[in-house]
Amino acid sequence: MTANPFRWSFRARCLLGAATCALLICYALYTQLVGGLLPCPLCIFQRIAFAALGVVLLAAGLHAPRGTAGRRAWGVLALLPALLGIGIAGRHVWLQGLPPEQVPMCGPGLDFLMEAMPITSVIRTVLTGSGECANVDWTFLGLSMPAWSLAWFVLLALWVLATMFPAVARGARR
Template structure:
């Protein structure tokens, strides 16, 4: 069965399942593997939740018109672009030479309680030493690099699902 010929609903449902699986694995590594997420990892998880939510709503709604499918595709692309930017920044921080890595700061929960939201966002995207640590790799890539790959792939998948031509009204 070729997923490239599936209905819009099935293609968006597959996108949702991919996001749910990625988030499940992240939670598994946190609770059973002992890998605590840094602030940028937490923001990437939020982007996967947002992207998965768009995929799920699009799958449940399953618009028949081109405009509706395109709207969901663009919303998913926006969520994927946000995740790509966060993961890209994380990959960049991990690639810095050790002497240029920013110092470690407080954890995200403390910052959310103690600082205004804009200060928290600025501190998170500036990065900290804990975001530059590589604790997990698969095929030579760290988790933020895999997140980056998945955000790009899921964004392209949403565009394909939203803009591909359909031969019948039921596809």
């Protein structure tokens, strides 16, 4: 039987996931500050989801519970922002795929919304999407930034499942 090179500790897996989230946010900030790409409201919400996932993974890695129950509790906490990110990024990709005549009108900026509305209305308005969210200003290998975010959220959710619910991950491989 050969040794598995990916048999890392729970702590190492969580910290790698947290570092991945931090790097993704750093790249988004780089494209904004150096590349001049201004994020739309859905992009900002995706950043928040990456940050929340990163914080949960960092806390789980620092805590590193030995028991299955503790790891599963961290897993549930980590899956919440990962699934939320999948939903937000999926909505964003859907908006970008709409025909031009079906794209919603551009709305006010997130700063204005935060000043003018309660937070629940802001969230509902942003998730509805607006015209600026349908613009594709950046691509890599034919995928827009929201499509890459969606792919990363899915990969990170699978990473969380494999790390914090190993019996489920082993059962899926059979």
